[in-house]
Amino acid sequence: MIAGKILVIDDDSNLLEVIRMRLESANYEVVTALREEEAIEAVRKDLLDLAIIDLQLASRDGISFMEDVHGIIPDLPVIILTAYGTIESAVEAMKKGACSYLTKPFDPRELLLQIEMAMENRKLTSEIKRLKGLVEEKYNFANIIARSGKMHDILAQVALIAKTDSTVYIYGESGTGKELIAKAIHMHSERKNKPFVAINCSALPETLLESELFGHEKGAFTGALKKTDGLFTQADKGTIFLDEIGNMPLSLQSKSLRVLQEQQFHPLGSKKPVKVDVRVIVATNRDIKKEVREGRFREDLFYRIHVIPINLPPLRERKDDIPPLVNHFIKKFSRPMKKKVKGLTPLAMQKLMLHDWPGNVRELENTIEYAMAMTTENIISEDLILPASGLSPEPLKPLNEAKAEFEKNYIIHLLELTKGNITRAADLAGRYRADFYNLLKKHRINPEEFKE
Numbered sequence: 001m002i003a004g005k006i007l008v009i010d011d012d013s014n015l016l017e018v019i020r021m022r023l024e025s026a027n028y029e030v031v032t033a034l035r036e037e038e039a040i041e042a043v044r045k046d047l048l049d050l051a052i053i054d055l056q057l058a059s060r061d062g063i064s065f066m067e068d069v070h071g072i073i074p075d076l077p078v079i080i081l082t083a084y085g086t087i088e089s090a091v092e093a094m095k096k097g098a099c100s101y102l103t104k105p106f107d108p109r110e111l112l113l114q115i116e117m118a119m120e121n122r123k124l125t126s127e128i129k130r131l132k133g134l135v136e137e138k139y140n141f142a143n144i145i146a147r148s149g150k151m152h153d154i155l156a157q158v159a160l161i162a163k164t165d166s167t168v169y170i171y172g173e174s175g176t177g178k179e180l181i182a183k184a185i186h187m188h189s190e191r192k193n194k195p196f197v198a199i200n201c202s203a204l205p206e207t208l209l210e211s212e213l214f215g216h217e218k219g220a221f222t223g224a225l226k227k228t229d230g231l232f233t234q235a236d237k238g239t240i241f242l243d244e245i246g247n248m249p250l251s252l253q254s255k256s257l258r259v260l261q262e263q264q265f266h267p268l269g270s271k272k273p274v275k276v277d278v279r280v281i282v283a284t285n286r287d288i289k290k291e292v293r294e295g296r297f298r299e300d301l302f303y304r305i306h307v308i309p310i311n312l313p314p315l316r317e318r319k320d321d322i323p324p325l326v327n328h329f330i331k332k333f334s335r336p337m338k339k340k341v342k343g344l345t346p347l348a349m350q351k352l353m354l355h356d357w358p359g360n361v362r363e364l365e366n367t368i369e370y371a372m373a374m375t376t377e378n379i380i381s382e383d384l385i386l387p388a389s390g391l392s393p394e395p396l397k398p399l400n401e402a403k404a405e406f407e408k409n410y411i412i413h414l415l416e417l418t419k420g421n422i423t424r425a426a427d428l429a430g431r432y433r434a435d436f437y438n439l440l441k442k443h444r445i446n447p448e449e450f451k452e
């Protein structure tokens with residue numbers, strides 16, 4: 001089986017032949033070219049998997065030639081060959097899109113290894129692109145930032161759930177985005193052109209909440225001056241979002257249970273049942289099972305609402321979402337604040353990465369809003385980030401755990417800075433690429449996600 005088709009261009013015909021033999025014995029199909037015209041012809045006509053380009057071609061430099069190649073096949077992996085002593089141009093080549101370089105004379109095994117890695121990487125990239133496309137383009141969750149695997153999984157789940165009418169149970173700490181997800185489910189459902197009605201079940205005293213939810217007849221209670229529709233009626237054909245359902249008073253729980261079972265209910269003071277067609281989404285930041293055990297929440301209602309659970313992880317468990325969230329919020333506040341903020345200083349970003357975020361995404365949003373309001377420059381410096389927080393307010397962790405966490409965040413930060421360029425990131429960290437790859441593997445970080 002052919003492992004892939006490779007174009008080699010060099011003005012040295014001997015070297016071309018040597019490379020051809022090596023690659024062919026490793027099962028690659030090889031196209032060689034002495035001159036740029038032939039090479040471009042091959043790029044246009046052949047289905048290439050990789051190109052090996054000499055830095056010093058017959059009539060021009062390999063880097064600008066590579067750029068021409070990328071003009072035709074944008075993501076074709078390119079390995080640059082350089083003569084000894086031209087490392088600077090090699091680095092330049094990497095910046096312009098080469099995936100690696102080799103200094104002549106090179107070890108053929110090294111060449112094969114680099115080819116293998118480049119091909120592997122390309123496969124991975126296209127797979128990621130495909131998956132991303134699935135989540136982002138097909139379902140178009142434009143306003144939801146999701147870089148972490150955990151959030152990708154949730155969006156994939158949301159896309160599936162949206163097409164059903166089942167009750168959804170969103171569980172997550174405060175500020176993790178429960179309402180955002182509830183709206184996304186509605187917006188991707190068949191009900192999207194009908195109302196999305198939200199109510200916080202802990203915000204109102206019992207009678208008011210009951211009349212809010214189910215409506216009332218004129219004179220049903222003191223102050224009920226006219227007949228009013230409840231939110232269940234307003235949400236007919238649409239979606240109702242019962243936030244903090246864990247705080248719903250017991251008496252209303254039984255009434256809600258009946259709505260869920262029969263899709264009908266009696267407004268306060270009315271003998272006539274009202275029939276509705278609503279999709280119910282509930283959210284809670286408490287452990288309702290505990291409420292059930294302690295008698296504050298009806299078990300039968302719990303099972304009725306706990307049909308499709310979505311567990312929104314706290315931000316500290318998906319810190320790779322922090323950098324793109326920060327960009328998102330900077331964009332969001334730029335316009336109303338009439339400020340052109342480009343980003344954060346590396347130290348400011350580091351501070352964000354180290355914080356534990358008990359208030360989750362909402363706390364991050366507030367932090368960025370504050371910093372943007374206070375900054376007088378177009379870049380946010382670290383003194384505007386969490387100024388009151390001091391250092392490390394979290395309880396102490398075992399050394400190994402703390403080290404691993406630091407290492408992971410440090411790498412994420414490097415990749416953020418270098419936009420996923422492994423060579424530069426490894427350089428900044430003072431590590432070899434291979435070591436750096438091992439670190440990525442250890443922390444299951446995918447560098448592709450940091451590319452623009």
Ligand SMILES: Nc1ncnc2c1ncn2[C@@H]1O[C@H](COP(=O)(O)OP(=O)(O)OP(=O)(O)O)[C@@H](O)[C@H]1O
Nearest residue numbers: 143144145173174175176177178179180285361362
């Ligand atoms: N993944 C995300 N992408 C973009 N914005 C987000 C994301 N998650 C949360 N937010 C934003 O963070 C804020 C808090 O989100 P939301 O109100 O949905 O959280 P919540 O879990 O309902 O919070 P609470 O428990 O306090 O009611 C909102 O402004 C929301 O738009």
Ligand SMILES: [Mg+2]
Nearest residue numbers: 175178179243
């Ligand atoms: Mg909420």
